[in-house]
Amino acid sequence: MEKEQNNILEEVTQGDYKYGFYTDIEMDTAPMGLSEDTVRFISAKKNEPEWLLEFRLKAYRHWLTLTEPNWAHLHHAPINYQDIIFYAAPKRKKELTSLDEVDPDLLDTFNKLGISLEEQKRLSGVAVDAVIDSVSVKTTFTETLSKYGIIFCSFSEAVQNHPDLVRQYLATVVPATDNFFAALNSAVFSDGSFCYIPKGVRCPIELSTYFRINAANTGQFERTLIVADEGAYVSYMEGCTAPMRDENQLHAAIVEIIAMKDAEVKYSTVQNWYPGDKNGLGGVYNFVTKRGMCKGSHSKISWTQVETGSAITWKYPSVVLMGDYSVGEFYSVAVTNNFQQADTGTKMMHLGKNTRSTIISKGISAGQSNNSYRGLVKIIKRAENSRNYSQCDSLLLGDKCGAHTFPYIKAENHSSIIEHEATTSKISDDQLFYCNQRGISTESAIGLIVNGYAKEVLQHLPMEFAVEAQKLLAISLEGSVG
Amino acid sequence: MLSIKNLSASINGKEILKGVNLEVKAGEVHAIMGPNGTGKSTLAYVIAGRQGYEVTSGEIIFNGRNLLELSTEERACEGIFLGFQYPVEIPGVSITNFLRTAMNEQRKYHGLDPIPAKEFLSKMEEKKKMLELQDKLTNRSVNEGFSGGEKKKNEIFQMAMLEPMLAILDETDSGLDIDALRIVATGVNKLRRPDNATVVITHYQRLLDYIVPDVVHVLFDGRIVKSGGKEMALELEEKGYEWIKSQL
Ligand SMILES: Nc1ncnc2c1ncn2[C@@H]1O[C@H](COP(=O)(O)OP(=O)(O)OP(=O)(O)O)[C@@H](O)[C@H]1O
Numbered sequence A: 001m002e003k004e005q006n007n008i009l010e011e012v013t014q015g016d017y018k019y020g021f022y023t024d025i026e027m028d029t030a031p032m033g034l035s036e037d038t039v040r041f042i043s044a045k046k047n048e049p050e051w052l053l054e055f056r057l058k059a060y061r062h063w064l065t066l067t068e069p070n071w072a073h074l075h076h077a078p079i080n081y082q083d084i085i086f087y088a089a090p091k092r093k094k095e096l097t098s099l100d101e102v103d104p105d106l107l108d109t110f111n112k113l114g115i116s117l118e119e120q121k122r123l124s125g126v127a128v129d130a131v132i133d134s135v136s137v138k139t140t141f142t143e144t145l146s147k148y149g150i151i152f153c154s155f156s157e158a159v160q161n162h163p164d165l166v167r168q169y170l171a172t173v174v175p176a177t178d179n180f181f182a183a184l185n186s187a188v189f190s191d192g193s194f195c196y197i198p199k200g201v202r203c204p205i206e207l208s209t210y211f212r213i214n215a216a217n218t219g220q221f222e223r224t225l226i227v228a229d230e231g232a233y234v235s236y237m238e239g240c241t242a243p244m245r246d247e248n249q250l251h252a253a254i255v256e257i258i259a260m261k262d263a264e265v266k267y268s269t270v271q272n273w274y275p276g277d278k279n280g281l282g283g284v285y286n287f288v289t290k291r292g293m294c295k296g297s298h299s300k301i302s303w304t305q306v307e308t309g310s311a312i313t314w315k316y317p318s319v320v321l322m323g324d325y326s327v328g329e330f331y332s333v334a335v336t337n338n339f340q341q342a343d344t345g346t347k348m349m350h351l352g353k354n355t356r357s358t359i360i361s362k363g364i365s366a367g368q369s370n371n372s373y374r375g376l377v378k379i380i381k382r383a384e385n386s387r388n389y390s391q392c393d394s395l396l397l398g399d400k401c402g403a404h405t406f407p408y409i410k411a412e413n414h415s416s417i418i419e420h421e422a423t424t425s426k427i428s429d430d431q432l433f434y435c436n437q438r439g440i441s442t443e444s445a446i447g448l449i450v451n452g453y454a455k456e457v458l459q460h461l462p463m464e465f466a467v468e469a470q471k472l473l474a475i476s477l478e479g480s481v482g
Numbered sequence B: 001m002l003s004i005k006n007l008s009a010s011i012n013g014k015e016i017l018k019g020v021n022l023e024v025k026a027g028e029v030h031a032i033m034g035p036n037g038t039g040k041s042t043l044a045y046v047i048a049g050r051q052g053y054e055v056t057s058g059e060i061i062f063n064g065r066n067l068l069e070l071s072t073e074e075r076a077c078e079g080i081f082l083g084f085q086y087p088v089e090i091p092g093v094s095i096t097n098f099l100r101t102a103m104n105e106q107r108k109y110h111g112l113d114p115i116p117a118k119e120f121l122s123k124m125e126e127k128k129k130m131l132e133l134q135d136k137l138t139n140r141s142v143n144e145g146f147s148g149g150e151k152k153k154n155e156i157f158q159m160a161m162l163e164p165m166l167a168i169l170d171e172t173d174s175g176l177d178i179d180a181l182r183i184v185a186t187g188v189n190k191l192r193r194p195d196n197a198t199v200v201i202t203h204y205q206r207l208l209d210y211i212v213p214d215v216v217h218v219l220f221d222g223r224i225v226k227s228g229g230k231e232m233a234l235e236l237e238e239k240g241y242e243w244i245k246s247q248l
């Protein structure tokens, strides 16, 4: 046990794409393209119950009736869904009991990422559920967590071991019919994480999952479901990195969070998928549906995201504030450089009385990139005395990049207050000269200034994640000035 | 230490410096005075290597190196420090973080490892005490919301931390109250060593009561037109710049 605990997969540091490698592991892949057969193949591979296959098929049939959304401020060549492999899993010969039995190539991949196992464990006590190419390789700390009655495992395991819980909550926040990419994910999702915190339990450790795309032409369709029962608390961290390659990779994940009465869920992300090269070649297409439901009164859901990767980011972590006095928060830093495009923001849907939401969005654009904030704050008639505060700031590096804000506000009663502030700024030559004069190189100066700018968001990240995020911000903007 | 010969420089095609000559030796304090807009700050910027200034003739040699060939940050690492007339704000970046970054980049330049956190912190404590700096100030963002005087004090604090070979203090005295002026001047004096040098740019002879210069220069219309001992500052104050003009 001790040894196994020591073998916890460590944080992915800095996400530097000087690492242009991928692991060559024998794949157990679905045939290329998407059809009912593909859906059945995936479901069979995972030995799923009938109801889940039905769920997938229904989603697939609905998806066929939809077209890709085109309202976002994004441009890309059409995606050929028949040109994608929708399922790939590392072949496992037998059940693994320790990391010694894990494919050495996989371990090597982790080593290349600078993952030191003991250190992370000592420093942070983080339980890690590492997802490599769609299948969880290792779930750890399960024993410790199970003492509290906490379930934290891969989605596939949850389907096998806790089918009732999965069935009760799956797609209750993001229905399969929600949007084009949600329907796609619901049909072909491969794996992801499941987390259940029982009544009154405060999860004693930060939960974390690291995702990694690793096979050529393989879409990644993660599915995460987090349920915090009455009075429960959990802080969940998700971070990812992907190897260099030229073909565009499709990523369409769903994250659903449910917070019951008095429960609180803090969800932190560092998104660092391969952004494409300097000329805009390659990179991940990241179409994500993330939504939380504050179901009970006095519940709270908080999204914190640092988005530096992907060629295209389409992502609006949202909160449905159903319970009275519930609280929704969205803290975001989105960096785009070179030819990256990001259209990200949030939706705060105030349905309950006395609900509150806060939105802090910091966009940083460099190179020829485009960075858009898109947000909706909706307060329905019934949601009296609700409040929203939104602050959307844009920082521009250079004059070839674009920053846009699309804030939509709908208030249907008069007792609620919505405040919105927006600023656009540039890193001034005076600031750079001041730093240079102290011996700080322009590159470091930009890192410093950008981190200062993003501080309000970064301070909401768990400590060890914040450190990583700071490095990442600096690295993402390397070569953007001068 | 610093040897400037026949330095001419222009900005946006407008010639500001028109043949400056200046020699500063280790251990010395020089004062540069002169009417508004004559090019004092420009001289400081050109020495520090600010972009946008075109050096049209002359040379700047610093400890045997041709400064004009070095980048701004290389010059800083070689030991040039500029106390700004108008220090800029850097929101969200604490003074502590800023200084540690600066110090470590300078150490890296000299092939040294980053300064251990403990050593850095005790050094900060020491210098804060010396300059009677408020404890909380170093946790605040660089110059953000600082009063005019606090900004100037912060410049001297940075100088104390970075321990440059040559400090050019551009009107560090303006905006300081009497007590702050005394504290800052005492600080500058304490930092004096036989192997470093200070150039103070000022309009007020008052500062020179505290920081006693070896040489006083008058910069006028892009040239150093008169140099003398510390008495000259008094004479200037008494007679005004008309006196200089009449001598030209
Ligand atoms: N970007 C610029 N474009 C054009 N002229 C400039 C520019 N920057 C400075 N100048 C001019 O250069 C001249 C010298 O300015 P400088 O700031 O060096 O004067 P100074 O001697 O420091 O004055 P003060 O005592 O007021 O601080 C001034 O006439 C100023 O207007």
Ligand SMILES: [Mg+2]
Binding pocket: B040, B041, B042, B085, B170, B171
């Ligand atoms: Mg000046």
